[in-house]
Amino acid sequence: MIHIQHEVEYGHTIINFALKFSDRKTVSISVQPDCQVLVTAPEGTVLSRVQELVHKRARWIQKQQQYFQQFLPRTPDRKYVGGETHLYLGRQYRLKLVKADRSFLKLSGGYLIVHHPDISLSRNVEEVLYCWYRTRAEQKFRERFEQWLSNFLQIHSIALPELRIRRMKSRWGSYALSGRITLNLELIKAPVDCIDYVIAHEICHVIYPHHGPKFYKLLESIMPDYLTKKMKLEFSQS
Secondary structure, three states: OOOEEEEEEEOOEEEEEEEEEEOOOOOEEEEOOOOOEEEEEEOOOOHHHHHHHHHHOHHHHHHHHHHHHOOOOOOOOOOOOOOOEEEEOOEEEEEEEEEOOOOEEEEEOOEEEEEEOOOOOHHHHHHHHHHHHHHHHHHHHHHHHHHHHHHHHOOOOOOOOEEEEEOOOOOOEEEEOOOEEEEEHHHHHOOHHHHHHHHHHHHHOOOOOOOOHHHHHHHHHHOOOHHHHHHHHHHHOO
């Protein structure tokens, strides 16, 4: 069963939770072994009340998630050696290292071919890969951002937001009231439809800076299957 996904800001972090309604009399908040937060509320409970309760239990939720995280399979630390796999637009590619006079990366078949004068040092390989990701993100994110913004402006009149790209620890994207949308560089590793979801989500914040019912109604109007893309994004990086 797919539950409706919502989120609450707590300090500098975001707590995502799945919400379902039942004939119970009180709100129940639980943390599953996979660290997902499930909230069960009485029929008719307004979202703002649920979000308030989740915020109040945020510290407990984080402690429960920290406990369960120790049992989850961990992604091995990247060593940046030949044969290691790395994601790009939702696909896995293997690293191939080639000694060359200058440093650059070439995507060919199922390989990310890293060229560098000294490929024996992992930090050199990491730097080439990072620069390549950065260049691709600038191209792909701006292409998708301009497309979604153009479509959005045909329906809604808004001030044009500025786009910024950087690494972020706990968010795929964010919107600042100053009119700036920031996308996480790591998003370049996700499928294109997941990138579209994050962009659409942040553009909707230009009208509704919160995560209330009006925000989700707007998001659903421009991306009816946003929940599917959201869940796909969450699992594509695991």
